[in-house]
Amino acid sequence: MFRLQFDLDRIIGTLEREGWVVIPNALSATITANLRTACLDMWRQGLFHEAATGRASGQACxxxxRADSVxxxxxVAALPAVQxxxxxxxxxxxxxNRGLYLGLVELESHFAVYPEGAFYKKHLDRFRDDDARTLTTVFYLNEGWPxxxxxxxxxxxxxxxxxxxxVGPEAGTLVLFLADRFWHEVLPARQQRLSVTGWYRRRRSSMPW
Structure with missing residues (x-):
């Protein structure tokens, strides 16, 4: 647990009461800086692609x-920063899982780069035909964001x-919220915006569709 810089019990209590929590300086400055460097290196190498909405056959840019790239x-799982x-x-x-019994089994996540002017309109993070995404995570990498x-x-x-x-996208801030409960959007960014966005997933249940 040495990688975390906050009281997990307090955070879990807030999640249980409110369904969302914002944690400033959640991870070490070293992890944050290394992630920022890795993100920008991959961006300069042209490895990002335009983000899409929907899933499977319904996926489209x-x-x-939304105007970000991911x-x-x-x-890039072998990068030390990502590990x-x-x-x-x-x-x-x-x-x-110990505190809230959510049955989370994995995290899927990506780097997200919002160029100047980019945004993401209001949406929910859980798909209509797939209830696996349970808890959204957003970790910001922008140092000194005005x-x-x-x-x-x-x-x-x-x-x-x-x-x-x-919530401003200041480096080190971690946002957690229940994926099926909270509508959210990203307001237009007036300069390049960097983050790691992800979803803790549970095993998919049998859906009625």
Whole structure:
């Protein structure tokens, strides 16, 4: 657990009560800096691809909905920075399973780069025909992010999407929330925005569709 810089019990308690939590300086500065370097290196090498919406045969790139580019971490799993990140996130998964009995079995995640002007319109993270995604994770890599640069994640706290909280994409901040409960969006970024976005998954149940 040495990779984590926060009280896991307190975080799990907040997740249980609220369904979401924001953790500043969640991982070590070294892990954060190494991830940022790896992300930018892969970006410069042209390894990212335009992000899509939907899944399986319904997957499509729709720039009017989201304008970021992604690189899945399993494609670069041998990088030391990625290994350190995955180990830290595994610590969180084990603790959440002990405290909340969510039955999480794996984490799927990707680097996400939002070029200047990019955004992601309001959405839920769980697919209609697949209930495996259970807990969303967003870890930010931007050092010294100015408030006027936008790019916040807007997390809607009620079913009518009238109440919300905005979280700036400052390096080291980790956001966790239940994937099937919270609508959210990424506000337009006025400069390049970097993150690692992922989903803790449980085993898929038999769906009625």
């Amino acid at each position: 729709r720039a009017e909905i 690189l899945w971490l399993d494609q 350190a990140y995955n180990a830290a996130m595994d610590d969180i998964m084990q603790a959440v 408030q006027q640069a936008g790019g916040q994640i807007r997390l809607y706290l009620d079913a009518d999407c009238r109440e919300f909280v905005d």
